[in-house]
Amino acid sequence: MCSWERYCAFAREPERRKVGADARVAVSGTHYEVDPDLAGEDVLLWWGLFDTDLFVEWNERRFGPYRPSGGPIPLRRYRKPGKSVRKKRSEAVVALADAINLPRTVVAGGSEPDYVAEIVPFRAVGFEDPDPWQELTFASALAARRANSDQLRRPLGELGSTDLALIADLVERTLDKAEIRTAIREHFMRTPENEGMLTSRIRDQFKIAKDWREAGHFETARMKQISAHIRAAIMAGRLIAVSGPVGAGKTVALNCLKSQMTAEGKVIVVRSLSIERHRITLSGLITALFLDISGDPNLKVPTQPERRERLLQDLVRAEQKPVALFIDAAHDLHGQTLNGLKRLIEMVDEGGGTLSVVLVGHPRLHNNLRRPVMEEIGHRTAKIEFGGLGDEGGAFIDWLLKSCLADGVKQNDVITADARAFLAETMATPLQIIEHLNRAFMDVFRLGADIVTREIVEDTISAGFEDLDARLTRIGYPPKAFADQFDTRLPEIRRFLTGRLDTERTEEITAMMRRAGLPVCSPAPFSHSMVRAR
Structure with a gap:
């Protein structure tokens, strides 16, 4: 024999489903909200007829249980109907008869049976439960401590030494969920938590004097060499492309370089401050040149192209200094805008001035400049790779x-x-x-x-941290950009990233990625001969 909870576990069957972008999945009209890391992923749902909680399996990892967050009221969640007066009276009579040891025949009527059958107890056999979802026990002492923190609704670091010792002894003695939760509930009282003080409390606890981002700029020998290359290219009036993955420190390093060059006064630094990067146009960049070179924020820039370009030539020549235009998130610039920047550099050079353009973006920027259709610009660009640590x-x-x-x-x-x-x-x-x-x-x-x-x-570390789609996004290739790069349909790319594309097409896309210098650790191809495990 086994408990009702274990019987519910045996009644579960796997079902492969795709989690929505809002990290929600619907089962029989009931919505469950799962971990945010599972959003958009194909997962295996474990759910049975008698279950009110949902379990999820993804990449051989188990998640859950998850309680319903919306939809119809689950099974056994209805409010119990109230008892009638007659029902309450009959129950009171039966309870009184039991209290004074009257036989049930006196209450219900009828005669007493002549004999009572001998009751032979069944043999009890202990049930060996594998407990794969850790429904009965915690997976480890750390998991038990996290559950204690959730139950108390406060970090354990705020507890006193006596309370911490009690919790340590408890999780060392047992990992049984019911026993631990009961002991925590009996010993502690829940108090409201002020989440706004969390950061300062952590700093005080571990003696962290300031935020990580206030530490300054970490400059290696490689970074110093990159800064020297950029300076030399700026003085020569080149088109420069600096690329690196998300979070590599490109913006911080270049901000330091711009501050140093501005303080030295040998180069006029022009910044493109437009927030809508995908809508940057050549006319907007020329406006930035006029405003920063002249130093007059109220300057009225000419709208006639021919007159505007001639005035820009005169303005740069009169300053007698090289001008450096920095453009961030340049991987989103249109090819026509890049062509216009190349012509702009040549136009300023013809007028006797020096203009350089520094494009900063993801590695997709370099890949775009290497494409055959971009040969006119790519071969004239100084490419500098700003890698990770x-x-x-x-x-x-x-x-x-x-x-x-x-x-x-x-x-x-x-x-x-x-x-x-x-x-x-x-x-x-x-x-x-x-x-x-x-x-x-x-x-x-x-x-x-x-x-x-x-x-x-x-x-x-988040689930899916090293997945192919996450690695591609870090270098500037979300699914849409990936599809545009290789001239494929977006649904096909999504099937490729989730391993549901056929073998032949998977090999073709992998070969194209290898030629473009992208990560080629592609997912396992989908085969129609795969049968869902039951």
């Missing part, structure tokens, strides 16, 4: 902690060397390291621990 990841983490921790606090006091090495090995950019440092310290504070360990850092 590479082997400098460990040095960046050490510099960041040293810059932000309070005086006298050592790195090993707040995060282990193993955790730092894992971060440096797994994360490629400063943005990724900073994000996962925040997650790790928040998780440690929530668990009531004293130091960030490798196990905690591993748990903070």
Whole structure:
């Protein structure tokens, strides 16, 4: 024999479904909200007729349980009907008869049976339960501590030493969910939590004096060399393309370079401040040149093209300094705009001035300039790759902690060397390291621990962090840009990224990616001979 909960688990059947963009999935008209990391993914749903909770399996990882967030009222959730007066009276009579040990025949009528059958108890056999979804026990002590924090609605780091010792003894003694939840409920009282003070409390707990982004600019030998190349190309009046993945530090490094060049006064720095990058036009960039070179924000720029270009020639020549126009997110610029920038540089050069244009964007910018149709511009462009941290990841983490921790606090006091090495090995950019440092310290504070360990850092990494679609997006290739690059339909690209495209077409797209220099660790191709496991 087994419990009702285990019988419900055995009655489940898998069903492959696609999670919506809002991280919701509907089962029999009932909506469930799953983890945000599963949005848009093809998952395996485990749900049975007697279930009110939903379990999800994706990439051999299990998630759940998830409770309904909308739709019809689930099974066994209806309000019980009220008892009538007659029903209450009859129950009271039966309860009174039981209290004074009267036989039921006195209450219900009839005669007493002549004999009572002998009751032979059944043999009880213990049930060996594999518990694959951890419905009965927690997977680990860390999982139990997270559940304790959720139950208390407060980080464990706020608890006193006595309460923390009680929780430590409890999770060391057992991982049974029911026992742990009952003990926590009996010992603690829930208090409202002020989430607005969370960041300051974490800083005070781990002696973090300032925010990571206030540490300054981390400059390696490679970055200094890149800055020198950009300076030389600017003085020569070149079209320059600087590309790097999301979060590599391009904007911070170039902002430092622009500030240095402005302070030196040898180059006039022009910034394109338009927020709508996909709508940047050549006329808007020329307006930025007029405003920054003249220094007059109220200058009325001519609208007639011929007169406007002649006045720009005179303006640059009169300054007798090289002019550098910086354009961020240049991977979204139209090909005609790039052609116009090339002609603009040539026009200023003919007028006796020097104009350089610095294009900053994702690696897609370099790939676009390498295309045969862009040969006129691509071959005239100085291409500079601004990669990630590479082997400098460990040095960046050490510099960041040293810059932000309070005086006298050592790195090993707040995060282990193993955790730092894992971060440096797994994360490629400063943005990724900073994000996962925040997650790790928040998780440690929530668990009531004293130091960030490798196990905690591993748990903070999002599901699908190294998936192909995530890696392509970091280098500027979301599905739509990917489809435009290879002249394919968007639904076909989505099937390719989720491994549901046929083998022949998958190999064709993989070959095109390899020729373009993109990551080629493509998903396993979909085969129509696959049968859903039951």
